[in-house]
Amino acid sequence: MNELKKVYLDNAASTKVDDRVLEAMIPYFREFYAVPSSEFSHSPGIQIKEAIENARESIAKKIGAQAEEIIFTSGGTESNNIAIKGGAYGQIDNGKHIVISAIEHRSVLESAKRLAKEGFELTVVGVDEEGFIKIDELKKAIRKDTVLVSVQFVNHEVGTIQNIKEMVNMVKSINPKIIFHTDAAYATGWIDLNVKDLGVDLLTLTAHKMHGPKGVGALYIKKGVKITKFIDGGFSEFNLRGGTPNVPGIVGFAKAFEILSKDTIEYVKGLRDKFYEKALNEIEEVRLNGARDFEKRHPNNLNLSFKYVEGESVVLYLDMKGISVITGSACFSRTLEPSYILMAMGYSHEDAHGSVRFTFSKFNTPEEIDYTINVLKNVIDTLRRLSPLKGE
Amino acid sequence: MPLPYSKKLIELFMNPKNVGEIENPDAKATEGSPACGDMVQIFLKVDPETKRIVDIKFKSYGCAxxxxxxxIVTELAKGKTLEEAKKITxxxxxxxxxxxxxxKVHCAVLAVDALHTAIENYEHQHGLLKEKKPTDKEKVIxxxxxxIDPRKGLDVIRTKLVKDVEVENGVVRVYVDMEEDEQYAGNVREEIxxxxxxxWDVKKVEVIFK
Incomplete structure (x- = not known):
């Protein structure tokens, strides 16, 4: 018996940590384990403070920000929580209306819903069938008392990249007091981000989707933007987030950001494109979900629907063959409901159930693509033969 | 953590038995719909003398x-008389x-219901069934x-998720002991x-949350 091949194609969920990242982190477990501290402390504390500040500087530079505009968090979810709740309460003197898109990550969606329970008014803006925000709808949603707008930079499920710059300009031309947040967790490292060019006030970053460690992220907060603190317990992170910083994580985050190169991204794009081409050639009735223009799509993302079959079956079958992917099907979700993202894009339940997300990384090989396509072709054939929806 | 499924389930999922359609079946039935993500079709061939299921096949759109x-349901029913097959739960x-x-228990319910409906259809077509009765509270229950209550894997009557039922002029109201924004609320509504x-005589179904 051959050993089961393992092909990990769920890199939008999380990625393998790069060895160089891991090596950069290890000393911060073994030698430099003191708590980072102010200049009036012991030497190890000061030394570690310096490592954090270097990482802060390096990450800030990557997105065109200043070091003091970056706070470290436990990841994208926490950054989004701080941005939405802290951002909305920070501007409460200007009003109590917030606007988000229908396809935000749950951490934005649920933070916004909590605010709605606490007395804020929430407007949710729709998207078109490729997952692009309806700009007209966004425009209409902006009011005098709107304090915060949040639109995801790139969608984690269908890979659609929004034109954030255009939205920021539009929103601020109507009401310049509005704080604009974008969740760029899935974009971190993969897509050029320049906060000055984008014009955003808040931007979420995370490490683990670009071969960095889990449990660490950052929030860019434009100088002068007021954020209400809600993790109390000390003055760390410019008095915005209490708690001992995740020092090895922060060091690893900066390293991962530093080493993710254009060549790597091109390589991953190449794998993705090859996979798509083969899927179209070898399997009938495949639908691409998300942006059809690949320039407006996350470089590692492919999301396909296979007509007449249900996604959970596909996922389990592939898993039995060592291939890891996910689906937007109800049978796969914790709520037993299909992906709210595909539903917001106007999909029927049936099309949403048949969606499967394939997301690639630099650790995948062309051979893995060939193997996966072969298995996939088989799975789809088998399941379609079973399907009462597929006529003869 | 191991997979949530037994070896047997995985084995049958990868190599299902009795797959396909029967040409000129004596009865067939479809339960579920692609919209809810699960659909099962059952085809029956019945011996008119012994009323025994001599062949049974299925098609399925849905999860593993x-x-x-x-x-498994087709295997259990094969060779049984209609009366015996009705007792499969x-x-x-x-x-x-x-x-x-x-x-995932609702998947098992769906397959068994498809079998029962196919048998009912057979009986109907062969004059073995009485007149249609109007829907009342008892029928709804x-x-x-x-x-199935997805939190517990037991039916919603047994778990007391359904608090009350009203039937009035073709409108059925089901009162559910769950908040509308609970994790499974959307699923429970759709399933009901x-x-x-x-x-046949139900025009509208209303699911009312806490």
Whole structure:
């Protein structure tokens, strides 16, 4: 018996940590384990403070920000929580209306819903069938008392990249007091981000989707933007987030950001494109979900629907063959409901159930693509033969 | 953590038995719909003398549990008389599969219902069935015993998720002991509507949350 091949194609969920990242982190477990501290402390504390500040500087530079505009968090979810709740309460003197898109990550969606329970008014803006925000709808949603707008930079499920710059300009031309947040967790490292060019006030970053460690992220907060603190317990992170910083994580985050190169991204794009081409050639009735223009799509993302079959079956079958992917099907979700993202894009339940997300990384090989396509072709054939929806 | 499915379930999912259609079946039935993500079709061939199921096949659109339970249900029914086959319950299917995860029990219910409906259709076509009865509270509750509470893997009547039922002029109101924004609320609503809407004299189903 051959050993089961393992092909990990769920890199939008999380990625393998790069060895160089891991090596950069290890000393911060073994030698430099003191708590980072102010200049009036012991030497190890000061030394570690310096490592954090270097990482802060390096990450800030990557997105065109200043070091003091970056706070470290436990990841994208926490950054989004701080941005939405802290951002909305920070501007409460200007009003109590917030606007988000229908396809935000749950951490934005649920933070916004909590605010709605606490007395804020929430407007949710729709998207078109490729997952692009309806700009007209966004425009209409902006009011005098709107304090915060949040639109995801790139969608984690269908890979659609929004034109954030255009939205920021539009929103601020109507009401310049509005704080604009974008969740760029899935974009971190993969897509050029320049906060000055984008014009955003808040931007979420995370490490683990670009071969960095889990449990660490950052929030860019434009100088002068007021954020209400809600993790109390000390003055760390410019008095915005209490708690001992995740020092090895922060060091690893900066390293991962530093080493993710254009060549790597091109390589991953190449794998993705090859996979798509083969899927179209070898399997009938495949639908691409998300942006059809690949320039407006996350470089590692492919999301396909296979007509007449249900996604959970596909996922389990592939898993039995060592291939890891996910689906937007109800049978796969914790709520037993299909992906709210595909539903917001106007999909029927049936099309949403048949969606499967394939997301690639630099650790995948062309051979893995060939193997996966072969298995996939088989799975789809088998399941379609079973399907009462597929006529003869 | 191991996979949530038994070896038997995975084996039947990968290699299901009795797959396909029967040409000129004596009866067939479809339960579920692609909209809710699960659909099972059952085809029967019945010996007119002995009333024994001589052949049974299925087609399935749905998750692994759906495919595996449809496979097991056809195996359980094959060779049985219609009266014996009527006694097959989802619990039998569940037991044969070594226990489904609670949120997947509705798949077993669906396959068993498709079998029962196919038998009912056979009886109807062969004049073995009495007149249609109007829907009343009792009938609704009976149908709701086939809706599974996804939190517990038991039916919503047994888990007391359904607090009360009203039937009035073709409108069925089901009162549910759950907040509207609870994790499974959307699923529970859909499953209840799906079970009650096919009743011949039901015009509207309303699911009312806490």
């Amino acid at each position: 549990s759906n495919i595996a339970t449809a496979s 989802w619990k039998d299917a569940d037991r044969e599969l070594g226990g489904l995860p609670p949120v 009976k149908r709701l015993k086939h809706v 509507i799906e079970r009650l809407e096919p009743l």
